[in-house]
Amino acid sequence: MEVAGGLMIMGGLLGVLCMAVWLSLPILLISLRNRLAESRVILEELSQRIAALEKRLHCLPPPSPSSVSSEQTVPKSDQEG
Secondary structure (H helix, E strand, O other), rough: HHHHHHHHHHHHHHHHHHHHHHHHOOOOHHHHHHHHHHHHHHHHHHHHHHHHHHHHHHHHOOOOOOOOOOOOOOOOOHHHO
């Protein structure tokens, strides 16, 4: 009798645990889906911004060697330290 009672209690506790998991899964999945949707929107916006920056960079003329002056270079004392 004691074994049957213990098995019934364990079965009941296992059932309660399974029901708790089963009932919380939809809530967790919905919140995960919403987070993924928000992340996708943010990534699409970032991709568009990066594409716009790339277009701006491609429109710039390449720097010529004569445009670099000695004032723009870093002094040797700063490079060593």
